[in-house]
Amino acid sequence: MKDYNKRRDRLKRYLLFILTVVVAFQVGCKDVVRKEIVEVEEPEHSSIEVAVxxxxxxxxxxxxxxxxxxxxxxxxxxxxxxxxxxLVSVIMAYDTELTDDTKEMINNLVLEKDQEISQVVISNDEKTFFQIVEIMGDLMNGSSYDKYVGQISKLVEKNK
Structure with a gap:
C-alpha cells in the first residue's frame, strides 16, 4: 500500500509539473507574440483629400x-x-450565369439597402466591371467625382 501511495504522489507531482510547464510555455508564447507587433507610422502629409x-x-x-x-x-x-x-457590375462564379432571378435579387437587395436609389442597372460585362473598379480607385485616391460624370453617365446608358 505504501508503494501505491508513493507512486500516486509521484504521479500527482509529475502531472502538476507538466501542467506548470505547459502554462508557463503558453504565457511565454503570448509575450513573444505581443512583442512582435510592429506599429507602422504613416507620414503626416500622406492623407488624401476627398470631398465629403x-x-x-x-x-x-x-x-x-x-x-x-x-x-x-x-x-x-x-x-x-x-x-x-x-450601376452594379458582377463577375459570376465559375459555371454560374447571371439569370433573371439573380438580377431580380440584386435589384431588390440594392433598393432595400439604399433608399436613395430608385433604379438599378446590372451588368455582367467584364469591361464595365473593370472600368467601375478603375473609377472607384481614382475616386478613393482623391480624384473628383465631377471628373468622371460623363464617363459614368455613358456606362449607365450603355448597360441599361
Whole structure:
C-alpha cells in the first residue's frame, strides 16, 4: 500500500509539473507574440483629400458592392452610384450565369439597402466591371467625382 501511495504522489507531482510547464510555455508564447507587433507610422502629409459628397457616394457604392458579393453565385461586384441610379457590375462564379432571378435579387437587395436609389442597372460585362473598379480607385485616391460624370453617365446608358 505504501508503494501505491508513493507512486500516486509521484504521479500527482509529475502531472502538476507538466501542467506548470505547459502554462508557463503558453504565457511565454503570448509575450513573444505581443512583442512582435510592429506599429507602422504613416507620414503626416500622406492623407488624401476627398470631398465629403464624393466620400459619401464612394461609401454607399462600396457598401452596395459588399452586399451584392454576398449573394450566392456572385464572385465579385463593383458598384457606382450616379444620381439615383446604381450601376452594379458582377463577375459570376465559375459555371454560374447571371439569370433573371439573380438580377431580380440584386435589384431588390440594392433598393432595400439604399433608399436613395430608385433604379438599378446590372451588368455582367467584364469591361464595365473593370472600368467601375478603375473609377472607384481614382475616386478613393482623391480624384473628383465631377471628373468622371460623363464617363459614368455613358456606362449607365450603355448597360441599361
Amino acid at each position: 459628397e464624393d466620400k459619401l457616394i464612394i461609401d454607399r457604392s462600396e457598401d452596395l458592392s459588399d452586399y451584392v458579393v454576398e449573394l450566392f453565385g456572385v464572385d465579385d461586384a463593383a458598384t457606382i452610384i450616379f444620381n439615383d441610379v446604381a
